[in-house]
Amino acid sequence: MISRVARRRLQSHVMTGLTVVAALLALLPLFAIFADLVLKGASSLNWDFFVRNPPAAGATGGGVANAIVGTLLVVGVGGLIGLPVGIGAGVYLAEYPHTPFARTVRFVADVLNGTPSVIAGIFVWIWVVRPMGHFSGFSGGVALAVLMLPMVTRTTEEMVRLVPQSLREAALALGYPRWRTTLQVMVRTAWPGILTGALVAVARIAGETAPLLFTALGNLNFKTDLLQPMQTLSLQIYVFATSPFAAWHRLAWGAALVLMAMVLVIGLLARAVTRSRLTDG
Amino acid sequence: MRGTTGAGRGDVAFRLILTGLAALVPLIFLGLVTQLAWSAWPSIRAFGFRFLVSGTWDPVAGEFGAGPMIFGTLYSSLIALVLAVPLAVGVAIFLTEFAPQWIRRPVGTLVELLAAIPSVVYGLWGVFVLIPLLRAYVVPPLQAVLGWTPLFSGTFFGNSMLAAGIILAIMILPYISSVSREVLAAVPSSQREAALALGATRWEAVWSAVLPYARPGLVGAVVLGLGRALGETMAVVMVIGNRHELSASLVEPGYTMAAVIANEFNEAAGLQRAALFEIGLVLFAVTLAVNAFARLLVWRVARDSAVGSTAL
Numbered sequence: 001m002i003s004r005v006a007r008r009r010l011q012s013h014v015m016t017g018l019t020v021v022a023a024l025l026a027l028l029p030l031f032a033i034f035a036d037l038v039l040k041g042a043s044s045l046n047w048d049f050f051v052r053n054p055p056a057a058g059a060t061g062g063g064v065a066n067a068i069v070g071t072l073l074v075v076g077v078g079g080l081i082g083l084p085v086g087i088g089a090g091v092y093l094a095e096y097p098h099t100p101f102a103r104t105v106r107f108v109a110d111v112l113n114g115t116p117s118v119i120a121g122i123f124v125w126i127w128v129v130r131p132m133g134h135f136s137g138f139s140g141g142v143a144l145a146v147l148m149l150p151m152v153t154r155t156t157e158e159m160v161r162l163v164p165q166s167l168r169e170a171a172l173a174l175g176y177p178r179w180r181t182t183l184q185v186m187v188r189t190a191w192p193g194i195l196t197g198a199l200v201a202v203a204r205i206a207g208e209t210a211p212l213l214f215t216a217l218g219n220l221n222f223k224t225d226l227l228q229p230m231q232t233l234s235l236q237i238y239v240f241a242t243s244p245f246a247a248w249h250r251l252a253w254g255a256a257l258v259l260m261a262m263v264l265v266i267g268l269l270a271r272a273v274t275r276s277r278l279t280d281g
Numbered sequence: 282m283r284g285t286t287g288a289g290r291g292d293v294a295f296r297l298i299l300t301g302l303a304a305l306v307p308l309i310f311l312g313l314v315t316q317l318a319w320s321a322w323p324s325i326r327a328f329g330f331r332f333l334v335s336g337t338w339d340p341v342a343g344e345f346g347a348g349p350m351i352f353g354t355l356y357s358s359l360i361a362l363v364l365a366v367p368l369a370v371g372v373a374i375f376l377t378e379f380a381p382q383w384i385r386r387p388v389g390t391l392v393e394l395l396a397a398i399p400s401v402v403y404g405l406w407g408v409f410v411l412i413p414l415l416r417a418y419v420v421p422p423l424q425a426v427l428g429w430t431p432l433f434s435g436t437f438f439g440n441s442m443l444a445a446g447i448i449l450a451i452m453i454l455p456y457i458s459s460v461s462r463e464v465l466a467a468v469p470s471s472q473r474e475a476a477l478a479l480g481a482t483r484w485e486a487v488w489s490a491v492l493p494y495a496r497p498g499l500v501g502a503v504v505l506g507l508g509r510a511l512g513e514t515m516a517v518v519m520v521i522g523n524r525h526e527l528s529a530s531l532v533e534p535g536y537t538m539a540a541v542i543a544n545e546f547n548e549a550a551g552l553q554r555a556a557l558f559e560i561g562l563v564l565f566a567v568t569l570a571v572n573a574f575a576r577l578l579v580w581r582v583a584r585d586s587a588v589g590s591t592a593l
Binding site: 119 | 289291292294295296298299300302303304305306307309310312313316317320367368369370371372374375376378379380388391392394395397398399400401402403404405406408409410451454458482483484485487488505508509511512513514515519539542543546547558561564565568569571572573575576
């Protein structure tokens with residue numbers, strides 16, 4: 001009897017131990033990747049890295065100024081299109097949740113959320129790049145907007161639905177029209193949450209590459225014209241990592257470190273917004 | 282409420298604007314499906330069902346088949362699942378059942394941080410860290426022992442199914458573990474308490490009371506991870522080797538549907554481009570079915586969680 005209990009206890013301890021091992025193993029690649037990013041990336045960071053353009057194939061020196069500016073522009077276009085549309089659609093879903101149309105939109109948004117990002121690239125190639133006749137930073141932004149739209153829609157909906165209905169009823173009872181109630185009471189109360197969702201979505205699209213391959217295309221020159229092919233950090237990393245040149249490999253690691261830092265800063269900002277809501281009460 | 286007053290008219294206009302914005306979501310979906318099917322039509326008509334099984338990819342002869350890419354997509358995702366599922370579910374069990382309270386949040390956040398790393402950075406790491414590691418320490422001993430099996434036969438050049446599978450496993454791990462955590466946390470504590478009251482050890486309570494209750498949701502989490510793996514593009518295209526050939530060997534290069542689109546779309550024209558559109562259509566349909574199935578399963582356990590939209 002005693003040995004049977006002891007055996008069961010032992011089994012419990014062993015299995016618990018195995019889940020600890022699983023947690024450690026899961027964290028291993030995270031630390032490995034961050035360590036490599038810092039070790040291999042930090043050494044390429046210098047003044048030139050931020051203000052110069054890439055060197056010719058095989059040459060050394062230079063930087064990724066074109067890609068940093070391109071990332072900001074393309075992600076900016078994506079956010080300018082994707083955020084208003086996504087927030088509007090999300091507010092619709094929260095305000096009229098039970099109409100058949102709302103159910104359809106919700107379902108389609110969930111479906112699109114799981115769609116591979118490369119498909120968004122094809123979509124925008126068909127609808128924007130082909131009619132325009134050439135690749136452009138603008139079409140890259142549209143691809144990112146398509147990608148973030150379902151995410152922003154669903155998080156906005158969730159955040160607005162968290163606002164107590166009693167607030168709405170109070171506003172309506174005071175004679176507020178419905179639209180002002182929605183905007184000035186419901187959306188305003190939910191705003192920090194909506195903002196967090198928006199920032200998380202921006203962080204997600206900032207690192208995307210696949211949808212930009214057939215839209216923004218990439219460009220080794222410095223361009224701020226959104227109608228021209230445009231470089232982003234992600235595209236730059238792809239091109240440089242798959243090239244045979246050591247100087248480009250070093251730039252790729254530096255670009256990866258900068259991109260990762262960008263994504264993390266936006267992510268931390270998103271968390272800070274949520275926290276400020278909690279402390280404000 | 283909806284009178285002819287100014288407020289009423291404002292409400293109507295407001296609702297119209299919101300409806301218009303919301304309508305863009307299904308419109309994008311329709312525009313995607315119809316145009317994808319339309320653009321793929323030349324390939325569908327030329328090759329029919331053969332397209333899905335044929336292994337020929339010959340732009341010169343105008344003969345295309347997606348067999349190796351479909352196989353490679355499924356194979357690399359399967360490798361990823363085999364590696365990631367035990368780890369991810371283990372992490373989820375640790376964090377919801379065993380870990381002390383103060384450890385749960387930081388460790389959970391760190392694991393989910395894996396989902397914040399851009400795909401192309403995984404690819405970069407795969408090319409310059411993982412593959413050299415595999416070449417130096419992992420594949421030679423594996424081949425020495427298991428080289429006679431079809432799984433490890435052939436020459437290892439670095440870019441391979443194995444490298445793609447490992448990278449994919451790391452990438453889908455945070456998704457599976459975060460949804461599994463939600464599912465396990467949604468299991469009523471009465472399940473655990475009942476088992477513990479009957480004298481079960483903590484592991485027995487998890488194994489016999491918590492996991493069976495959570496099973497559909499856990500399967501949903503795994504299927505959701507599968508959906509991610511099937512559509513993953515950049516990391517795969519950088520490490521899988523991009524070869525239009527079908528091989529069961531882990532150490533040989535392969536191809537996936539997403540990778541071939543990323544790699545060849547810009548250079549393709551005519552029938553080849555139509556073939557790539559058809560691959561896109563197949564990939565879209567498969568991920569759609571897989572994701573819908575996953576959501577259904579997770580909803581059965583954790584009804585209110587917005588699966589997949591939470592992780593950073």
